[in-house]
Structures are given as C-alpha cells and as structure tokens.
Amino acid sequence: MTNFAKNKIRSFTVLSSFTFKLTFLLSFIFIKELYPSFFEDISYLYSKNEPRLGYGVAVTDINNDNNYEFIVAGYKYPNLILGFKNKKVINLNKNLLFADADRSTIGVVACDIDKDGEEEIYFLNTDTFSGKKKYGDRILKRKNDDYIDLFSLKKNLGAMNLTAGRSVACVDRKGNNDYNIYVSNYGGPARFYKVKNNAITDEAKIYKLDKTTGGRAVVSGHILSNNMDIFAANERGANFLYQNENGLYNDVAQEYGVEDLYQNGRGTALIDFLYRGRLDIISANWQGYNRVFILRKFKFINLINPEFSEPSRVRTLIAADFDNDGYDEIFINNLGEPNKLFKLLDNGILTQIPLSIGARPYDFGTGAAVADFDNDGFLELLISNGESFAQPIKIIKAAARDNKSFIRIKPLNFYGAPARGATVTLITSNRKHSKTIDAGSGYLCQMEPIAHFGIRENEKIFKIIIKWTNGKENSYNVAHLNQTITVKQVKN
Numbered sequence: 507m508t509n510f511a512k513n514k515i516r517s518f519t520v521l522s523s524f525t526f527k528l529t530f531l532l533s534f535i536f537i538k539e540l541y542p543s544f545f546e547d548i549s550y551l552y553s554k555n556e557p558r559l560g561y562g563v564a565v566t567d568i569n570n571d572n573n574y575e576f577i578v579a580g581y582k583y584p585n586l587i588l589g590f591k592n593k594k595v596i597n598l599n600k601n602l603l604f605a606d607a608d609r610s611t612i613g614v615v616a617c618d619i620d621k622d623g624e625e626e627i628y629f630l631n632t633d634t635f636s637g638k639k640k641y642g643d644r645i646l647k648r649k650n651d652d653y654i655d656l657f658s659l660k661k662n663l664g665a666m667n668l669t670a671g672r673s674v675a676c677v678d679r680k681g682n683n684d685y686n687i688y689v690s691n692y693g694g695p696a697r698f699y700k701v702k703n704n705a706i707t708d709e710a711k712i713y714k715l716d717k718t719t720g721g722r723a724v725v726s727g728h729i730l731s732n733n734m735d736i737f738a739a740n741e742r743g744a745n746f747l748y749q750n751e752n753g754l755y756n757d758v759a760q761e762y763g764v765e766d767l768y769q770n771g772r773g774t775a776l777i778d779f780l781y782r783g784r785l786d787i788i789s790a791n792w793q794g795y796n797r798v799f800i801l802r803k804f805k806f807i808n809l810i811n812p813e814f815s816e817p818s819r820v821r822t823l824i825a826a827d828f829d830n831d832g833y834d835e836i837f838i839n840n841l842g843e844p845n846k847l848f849k850l851l852d853n854g855i856l857t858q859i860p861l862s863i864g865a866r867p868y869d870f871g872t873g874a875a876v877a878d879f880d881n882d883g884f885l886e887l888l889i890s891n892g893e894s895f896a897q898p899i900k901i902i903k904a905a906a907r908d909n910k911s912f913i914r915i916k917p918l919n920f921y922g923a924p925a926r927g928a929t930v931t932l933i934t935s936n937r938k939h940s941k942t943i944d945a946g947s948g949y950l951c952q953m954e955p956i957a958h959f960g961i962r963e964n965e966k967i968f969k970i971i972i973k974w975t976n977g978k979e980n981s982y983n984v985a986h987l988n989q990t991i992t993v994k995q996v997k998n
Contacts, residue, residue, distance in 0.1 A: 544829070544847060545864040546905040548886070552595035555899055558583040559892035562673075562950030563875035566616035566625045566924075568648070569598065574877040574954050576888050577627060578899065579611040585629065588888070588899075590880045595901065603653050609633070609641050612872075613950045617676035618923030619685050619701045624648060625923060626656075626701075628687050630950075632670045636693030636720070642666035643689070645701065656704055665706040669694030675724045675946030676926045679713070680753045681733045681976030683919040683995075685926070688946075690721030690738055713755045719743040723774040723949045727927050727942040728785055730758070730801075732977025734927045734945070737764070739771025739789045763806045769794040773823025773949045776942045777834065779809065780854050783931050783938035790820040790838060800854070811848075811856045819843055822874040822948040825850075828885055828903065830910035830960030832936070835859070839871040841893060852937075864902050870895050877954035883912045883988060885958060911961040914990040917943055917972050920997040924955030929973040932959045935966040961987060 549555060559581040568575050568587055575598060578586040584605035587598040599605060606629065613630030620626065629644040643666070645656040657666050671691040677698070678685050686709060689697035695718050698710035710716035720741035729735040733750040740746065744765035748755040759765045769791035779786040779798055787799040787806070795815045799806040814836070822839040829835070836856070838846040844865040848856045870893040876885045884907050891897035913932070917925040926945040931938060944953040961967070967984045974980075974995055982993065 543863045543905050544859050544861065545887075545902040547863050547900070547902050549899065549901045551590075551593070552588065552899065552901060554597065557896035557898050559896055560872060560890035560899060561612035561892065562614040562630075562873040563888055563890050564614040564616050564627070564952040565875050565877040565879075565954040566627070568616075568625075568627070570624065573881065574879045576875060576877065576879065577614055577616065578888070578890055579614045579629065579873065579950070580605075580607065581610045581612060581892060583607060583892075585611055585614075601653055603655060604646060606644065609644075613672055613674045615674040615676060615687065615946045615952045617685050617687060617926055617945070618683075618919075618921060619645070619676075619687060619699075620647070620704070621684065621921045621923075623922035628674050630667075630671045630674050630689060632672070632692075634670050636670050638694070639668055639670045642668055643671070645687075645699075645706070647704075656701065656706055659704060662704075662706040665699070665708055667691070667697050669697075672722050673724045673946060673950050675726045675736070675952075677726045677734050677736060677945065678927050678975040679734065679750065681974070683921055683923070683925075683975065688715065688724055688726065688736060688738075690724045691718075692721050692741075694718055696721060696738070714757075715748065715755055717746065717757075719746075720770075722771045723789075723947075725774050725776050725787070725947045726945045727776050728929045728973060729776065729787065730762075732973075734975055737774065737787055737789075739766075739774045739791075741770040741792070743767070745771060745789070762801075762804070764789075764797075764799050766791070766797060769797075772820045773838065775823055775825045775947045777825040777836070777850075778940040779850065781852060781937040781939050783933075783940050785929065785940055785942055788823060788825065788836065790823045791817070793817050793819060796820070796838075798854075809854055813858050814848055814856050818846070821871050822951055824874055824876055824887070824948055824953070826876045826885055826887075826953070827958060827960040828876075828887065829906055830884060830904070830912045832960045832962030832965060837874070837887065839874045839889060841870050841872070843867055845871065863905075866900065869897055869900070873950045874948060875951045875953050878914070878956075878958065882907075883914075884910075911987045913959050913961065913967070913970075913984060913987055915957040915959075915970055915972070916955070916990055916992045917957075917974070918992060918994045919974070920995045922994065925972075925974060925995060926955055927975045930957035931971040931973070932957075933968045933971065934962075935968070936962050956990070
C-alpha cells in the first residue's frame with residue numbers, strides 16, 4: 507500500500523471519528539433542547555469520588571441509624587459504605603476487613619442470615635472468569651463497631667466458595683425468616699449457604715440447586731408459589747426457574763417457557779408489568795433480546811416491545827418509580843454505550859424516555875441500585891462503573907420533583923430485619939400494583955428493602971397488602987401519603 511493510500515485511510519479514520527463525535531454532540535444538544543432532562547446528576551455531593559473499578563451495589567441500613575447506605579463493591583479497590591450525612595455523600599467505612607481492597611469483589615447482598623435482626627453482608631469475590639478462583643467470598647457480621655468474616659472461622663474453611671461467581675440472593679426457603687444465600691457461580695455448582703451458630707453449610711445439593719452453568723443473575727420472591735421461588739438467568743445454557751414446593755425446589759424453566767437457551771442473561775428483576783397484583787420477570791440479555799416474561803395460566807409469554815427488546819451491552823436492569831408519577835420506569839445500564847430508560851404505562855405499554863443526563867455512553871457501567879438515602883421521598887440511582895477502565899461513581903435522581911406524592915412500605919420480619927422476598931401490593935382506584943422487597947436483583951446487586959410507590963394524579967388510596975415469605979397476608983389502610991410505613995410481621 508502506498509503512503510498516499512495509508513494517509514488517506516488515516517485521514518478517513520480521523521474524519522469518521524470526528525464526524526461520529528460531532529453527530530453525537532449535536533444529537534445530545536437536540537435531545538436536551540427538545541426534552542427536559544428526566545434525571546439530574548448529583549454526583550457532586552460525593553466529593554471524594556475518585557475513579558475506580560466498581561461492580562455490585564447493595565442497599566441496607568448497616569449501622570442501624572434508620573437511614574439506608576449503598577454498599578459498593580470494588581475490584582482491587584476498597585468496598586465502600588456510602589451514606590448521606592450533612593447534605594453530603596460520604597464513605598462511612600473505616601474498617602480494613604470490610605474495605606478488602608486486595609480482593610476482587612463483584613457481587614454483594616445484605617440479609618439477616620442468623621436471625622438477630624441485623625443484616626449480614628455477603629461479598630462475592632471473583633479473580634477469574636470461570637471455574638476455580640484464588641480468593642474465597644466473605645460473610646461479614648457486624649459486632650459492635652467491628653466485623654468478623656464467618657468464612658474465615660476455622661470451622662468454615664471447608665465450606666468456602668472457591669468457584670468464580672457473579673450474583674447473590676437471599677432465600678427464605680421455608681417461610682420462617684431463616685434465610686439461605688444462593689450464589690450464582692460460573693463454571694461450577696451454585697451454592698446455597700445456611701448459617702447456624704456462625705457455622706456455614708452448603709445445602710445446594712440437598713435441594714437440587716447445585717447445577718453447574720454460566721451463572722449470571724438471580725432473583726427470588728413470589729414468582730409461582732406462596733413461598734420464595736428462584737429465577738436464575740444464565741449464560742451459555744438454560745435459565746433456571748426453581749419452584750418452591752413445601753421447601754423443596756424443582757426446576758420448571760422448560761415447562762414454563764423461560765429457559766431462553768440461546769441468550770446470555772444479565773440484568774434481571776421482578777416487576778408487576780401489567781399492574782395486576784402479581785410479579786413478572788424481566789430478563790435482559792447481553793447483546794441479545796431482552797425478555798418480558800408474563801405468566802398466563804401455566805406458561806410465561808414474552809411480551810415483545812421492539813425498542814425494549816433491542817440488543818445492547820446490558821449489565822444491570824432496575825425497575826422503579828423515579829419521578830413518583832405512579833408509573834414504574836425501567837433503567838437499562840449498558841457498558842460502553844448509552845443507557846436506556848423506559849416508562850411502563852398501563853396495559854404493558856412501554857415508552858422510551860430520551861436521556862441526556864444518565865445516558866453515559868462512554869461509561870463502563872457494571873452495577874447499580876436505588877434507595878432514598880436522603881429521605882426526601884424520591885429515589886436516588888447509584889451507578890457503579892469500571893470493568894476494564896477506572897471511572898467514578900455516578901449518582902442521579904429525577905429532575906422534576908414538585909407536587910409529587912409517594913408512599914413507602916417497609917416490612918420487617920418477626921426478628922426485626924427487612925423481610926426480603928415479601929411482596930407488597932398497593933390497591934387504589936387506578937391499579938393493583940405489586941412490588942417485591944428485594945432479595946437480590948439487577949445483576950450483581952440488590953435494591954433497598956422498601957416498596958416505593960409514586961402516586962398518580964387524582965388517585966385514591968384504598969389499602970396495602972403484605973404477602974410475607976410464608977405466603978400469609980396482612981392488609982392495612984393508608985390514611986396519609988408522603989410517609990414511610992413500617993410494618994412488623996406477627997410471628998403467629
């Protein structure tokens with residue numbers, strides 16, 4: 507090839523790159539002028555927001571101050587506890603074991619696994635893509651102002667997870683608030699850990715959950731039965747749908763039509779897609795077609811929306827009402843391409859919301875979670891970035907927050923811990939809307955343990971129904987809006 511030809515190709519490449527960036531910039535300006543921004547960026551509240559390789563995010567009240575904190579996993583970077591204090595976002599963690607900067611943490615979940623009323627933290631470490639790994643996971647139990655790692659106790663060394671994993675979820679198998687932790691592993695069997703008197707046992711084989719696959723995402727809640735079922739979205743193999751049959755599990759994914767054999771699962775969430783008072787499954791696939799699985803009698807059907815189904819480099823998926831208008835939004839967090847946002851209207855109609863702030867086309871999004879950690883009645887969305895390029899955390903929330911009402915329901919089990927896996931249904935003059943108390947979702951992540959409902963215009967509230975993890979239900983009237991209602995489960 508001549509030097510002239512080489513220079514021409516270089517010039518064309520530079521021009522093409524410039525043209526693409528200019529086109530994107532003009533499109534961004536056009537969208538910003540045509541549509542008011544749905545989100546506003548409040549990342550400035552975190553002044554020590556340095557670039558990092560970040561992954562999963564979970565939400566819990568880690569210090570029992572009645573405020574939620576974001577637990578942000580770091581890959582060879584410190585794990586963080588981000589709280590809202592004095593109108594600023596700060597890292598509350600000062601514990602070296604919790605920070606664990608030498609390990610590669612990607613998945614995280616919070617759950618009361620020892621029935622003391624406080625949630626423990628499960629950190630899933632992965633230093634290899636698949637199969638055997640060097641460093642095990644951690645189960646951190648708070649003791650006074652310190653933490654102990656239950657896996658590091660001598661009696662638990664044999665139970666350590668030394669298989670590469672991705673996501674984690676809490677599962678109350680028998681509905682008695684005695685949680686196991688399901689670990690979605692990649693290239694090795696899944697784990698189903700039980701903790702009793704600080705001793706850890708893997709019960710996956712007992713309950714036929716020890717399948718080997720390319721495990722990616724996992725959710726658990728009232729999917730088919732009155733107890734906690736499990737849906738695991740996998741890669742290079744069929745998805746799992748474990749139906750809870752009196753505390754035993756049976757994989758019915760093929761029977762119910764959710765195997766999705768030729769897709770690679772990522773962001774997954776439980777959502778009441780038709781506002782009919784039952785949970786459906788949204789399963790996003792890496793560079794594949796996203797699914798909306800709606801249960802019709804004894805089969806799930808995929809409700810196709812061309813814009814929503816369009817393949818992308820999806821990681822985490824979140825369903826929440828960010829602007830408190832009474833309609834959920836679905837946020838798709840992509841890696842290295844623009845994020846997407848859809849509003850879910852009645853009758854399963856999805857409409858895409860153009861994003862300016864929040865699109866983040868050059869971010870390597872990995873994990874994300876929602877919580878109202880400043881207690882203003884609107885949800886904050888924290889996006890963890892990194893993967894192959896260190897980037898700062900992003901925190902965004904709805905820009906339009908005037909004249910909006912909400913109701914937040916906080917179910918606690920009879921030990922006083924978040925009733926993860928319970929279902930809360932809001933019944934009004936306009937809808938019958940169910941939400942799960944998140945036991946683990948998105949991808950690598952877990953949301954706040956509250957059912958957050960925005961209120962529609964001219965909507966009259968009738969009552970809420972809480973379906974506990976044992977299938978029993980309690981109903982309550984709602985007298986006032988714009989509050990968080992805490993409901994504790996009665997043991998008998």
